[in-house]
Amino acid sequence: MAISWISALKVIPWGDVIEAAPGLVKGARKVFSRTQAEPAVSQPSAGELAESPAQRIERLEVAVARLGEQQQAAAALLESLAEHNAKVVDAIEVLRLRSKLLTGACAVLLLAVAALATTQLLR
Structure with missing residues (x-):
């Protein structure tokens, strides 16, 4: 069992993983901080109800644009994680084939x- 873990650790492209780790952590923190900084949806206040329809539409457009940016950041982070996951899956496939060969x-x-x-016993 220890040999398979050692082989797994040798096959994984650690240089790529270590190189990309700070960017992944930074992106994850950015997405997390944005989602935590956003106020929860609440009932409109009296001042917001008194706004003109144009002001309300402008405020809503800004909120939708902010949500779009958050979605793009989350999608980029997910894409990067998926690429790394694919590399790990490829490495596991190589290990699986090697273990079959070794077996x-x-x-x-x-x-x-x-x-x-x-033959020795029969002699």
Whole structure:
């Protein structure tokens, strides 16, 4: 079991992961801080109700634009995470194939050892 973990750690492109980690953390913090800084939707105050329709539309357009920016930032972060996830999946696939090959090699060696032991016992 320890050998598979060591192999997994060797196959993963750690240089790319370490290089991209600060950007991912920064993007995640930015998205998180934006979502936490946004006030919750509440009932409009008396002052907001007294606004003209044009003022209300302008305020709503600003809010929609801000939400669009947050959505784009979240999408970029998710895309970056998906790329890293794909790299990890590729590395796991390589490990899976190598473990199959190693299992086959072990089976062949086991048969060879059994054949040698049998020939030695029959002599």
